[in-house]
Amino acid sequence: MKKTLGISLFASLLASVAILPVKAEELLVGLATAQTGGLAPYDQPSLKGLEMAVEEINAKGGIAGKYPIKLLAKDTRSDAAQTALVAQELVDEGVKIVITPCDADPSIAAGQITQAAQIPTFSFCATTPTMPLAVGDFMFGNYPADNVQAAVLANFAREQGYKTAYVLKSPDSAYTLKLPEYFAETFKAKGGEIVGEGTYSMGQQDFGAEVTKIKALNPAPDVIMTSAYEPDFPAFIRQLRGAGVKIPILGSDAIDSPTTFGLGELVNGVVFTTAGFATPGSSLEAFNAKFKEKHGQAPDTVYIANGYDLGKVIEAAVAKADSTDPKAIRDAIAALEGVEGVTGPISYAGTQGMPMRSVSLVKINDGQLSLVSQGVPAAADIPAP
Numbered sequence: 001m002k003k004t005l006g007i008s009l010f011a012s013l014l015a016s017v018a019i020l021p022v023k024a025e026e027l028l029v030g031l032a033t034a035q036t037g038g039l040a041p042y043d044q045p046s047l048k049g050l051e052m053a054v055e056e057i058n059a060k061g062g063i064a065g066k067y068p069i070k071l072l073a074k075d076t077r078s079d080a081a082q083t084a085l086v087a088q089e090l091v092d093e094g095v096k097i098v099i100t101p102c103d104a105d106p107s108i109a110a111g112q113i114t115q116a117a118q119i120p121t122f123s124f125c126a127t128t129p130t131m132p133l134a135v136g137d138f139m140f141g142n143y144p145a146d147n148v149q150a151a152v153l154a155n156f157a158r159e160q161g162y163k164t165a166y167v168l169k170s171p172d173s174a175y176t177l178k179l180p181e182y183f184a185e186t187f188k189a190k191g192g193e194i195v196g197e198g199t200y201s202m203g204q205q206d207f208g209a210e211v212t213k214i215k216a217l218n219p220a221p222d223v224i225m226t227s228a229y230e231p232d233f234p235a236f237i238r239q240l241r242g243a244g245v246k247i248p249i250l251g252s253d254a255i256d257s258p259t260t261f262g263l264g265e266l267v268n269g270v271v272f273t274t275a276g277f278a279t280p281g282s283s284l285e286a287f288n289a290k291f292k293e294k295h296g297q298a299p300d301t302v303y304i305a306n307g308y309d310l311g312k313v314i315e316a317a318v319a320k321a322d323s324t325d326p327k328a329i330r331d332a333i334a335a336l337e338g339v340e341g342v343t344g345p346i347s348y349a350g351t352q353g354m355p356m357r358s359v360s361l362v363k364i365n366d367g368q369l370s371l372v373s374q375g376v377p378a379a380a381d382i383p384a385p
Contacts, residue, residue, distance in 0.1 A: 027063065027324045029054075029097045029314065030072045030090030032110050033124060037078025038203075041230065041257055042102035045299070046124040046307035047073065050099075052291065053311025063318045069311075080106040087113040095119065096324050097314060102143075102303075104128035104174045111135030120330040122313075125275075125306055127253065128174040129385035132353025138330050141354040142310050143253070146175065146227075147385060149273040150182030151377040152359045153225060153250050156271065158190040162222035165194055166214060166247075168236070170228065172202040179227040179252050185383045187225075195221050200232065207236045211243045220247055229254030234263055241266050258300045261367050270364045274302050276343030277360040277371045287342040302343065309341030313355075344374075352385075 033043040054069045062068030072095060076083040083101060087110035090098055098114045100107035102125040114121040115136040122140045123131065129145040157165060167184050170176035184194045196217055198210045214224065224247050228236055233255050240247075251272035260267055278285040287305055292298045299305060316339045321328040339346045344358040361372040 025067055025324055027067045027069045027097070027314075027318060028072060028093075028095045029069055029099065030074070030087075030093065030095030031099045032074060032076050032083050032086040032090060032101070032106075033099060034078040034101045034106075035073070035075040037076075039076075039078040039101045039103055039106075041259070041301075042254070042303055043124055045301050045303040046102065046310070049299075049304040049307030049309075050311050051307075052294070052304075053308045053315070057311065057315055063315050064322065067318055067324060069314070076101060076106060078106075080109040083107070084109040084113055086110070091117045091119060096326050097121070097329065099124060099310070100126070102126055104131045104134075107131060107139075108134050111139045114138060118330070119326045120317075120333055122310060124310065125253070125303060126175070128178060129352075129354050130174075133385065137334070137353070138326075139353055140333055140348065142313065143275055143306060143355075144273070144357055144359045145354040145385075146179040146252075147182045147383045148377060149252050149359055150179055150383065151186045151381040152273055152361055152373075153252070153271075154183050154186035154190060154192070155377060155381060156361055156372065157187060157223055157225070157250060158192055160223075160248075162248075163192055164219075164221045164223075165192055166196040166198070166217070166221040166224045167194060168198045168200065168210065168224065168226035168228060170200050170202050170232070175252075175254070176202065176227050176229075180225055182383045183225050183250075186381055189381075200228070200236075202232060205231065205235045207239045210236070211239050211245065214240070214247070215243055215245055220245075223248045223250055225250040227252040227254065230257060230259045234259060237263065237266050237270075253302075256301050256303070256362075261300075261364065261369075264367065267364045268366065271372060272362055272364075274360050274362055275306050275357070276302050277362055277369070277374060279371060279374075283340070283342040283344075305342050309339075309343055309346060312341050313339050313346060 034040050058068045074086045083106035098121040100110045100123045104126040107123040107126045125143040127146045132139040167180040169180040256274045317332040321332040337347045337349045347356045360374045362369045
């Protein structure tokens with residue numbers, strides 16, 4: 001009787017074990033990003049969008065229903081050296097994926113650490129096309145590259161009939177230096193002429209010498225192109241318009257911020273590139289409505305949607321790999337095609353780490369944005385990295 005009871009009890013225990021759910025394998029994602037400092041206006045909204053994507057994924061049981069995501073964020077204070085230190089801390093804590101700031105310089109610094117550890121790494125929104133090449137095959141971008149944005153801007157300039165351009169750049173970062181240079185290359189290839197170049201130091205705030213130089217040009221250039229961003233872009237355009245210079249300005253994605261839109265009439269007519277625009281019936285329009293319902297206000301920058309889309313890219317890669325092994329995830333990222341982001345399809349297959357994705361060209365008027373164009377420029381128009 002005791003033996004029979006023991007067997008029955010053992011069988012019962014086996015049955016209870018058999019019906020226990022399989023324990024999910026957590027995907028630990030580390031963020032070496034700027035929550036303070038000059039990059040915070042880009043990294044903070046990107047993180048907000050990523051968190052929204054992770055919340056939705058985890059509500060469904062995680063990626064593929066079995067890989068819940070846990071985010072581990074550490075502030076880099078917008079400093080490249082600190083970004084590298086934080087990246088090492090995250091590697092030591094066992095993260096499977098690392099996300100770095102919206103700038104190539106700190107992202108490359110972190111990437112040197114994560115490449116050696118063979119951990120796939122994304123920059124939230126750095127756009128330097130050579131960033132993955134400077135690090136290695138575990139480094140990826142998440143935003144339209146500088147040379148792609150530059151080609152869109154140059155094509156638009158020529159379509160508008162602009163024959164001459166002045167470019168303003170800063171050697172202090174790859175973004176502020178190379179994007180205007182890529183623009184100049186395409187603009188000249190399309191028959192345009194660069195009639196002047198100016199330089200500035202990031203954060204200098206006094207653009208008097210540059211404004212005087214531009215105002216003295218005779219004839220005046222048809223357009224000014226710069227990839228300056230806050231606080232430099234607001235300072236520059238205030239002083240330029242204050243001096244009575246009305247030349248049209250072309251900018252890039254980093255001026256997609258509430259600071260820019262809050263400048264009122266000063267930025268009327270400014271045209272800039274960005275990762276997406278919410279047209280009626282689009283996925284981005286639906287995302288913006290969902291975000292507003294959740295947070296009580298509409299997104300004030302596309303970087304929120306961009307962070308959300310990075311969550312979808314991570315989801316697609318881990319589902320494709322069916323694993324949390326970093327090497328398997330890296331291989332899956334490199335093979336991704338047509339991931340449906342709210343800003344449009346995102347592909348990495350056949351690239352050198354920077355995604356192939358659409359660029360939106362947007363115009364500012366009275367604080368409101370209107371779409372000029374959307375799409376990917378012809379490959380022949382994109383300058384080599």
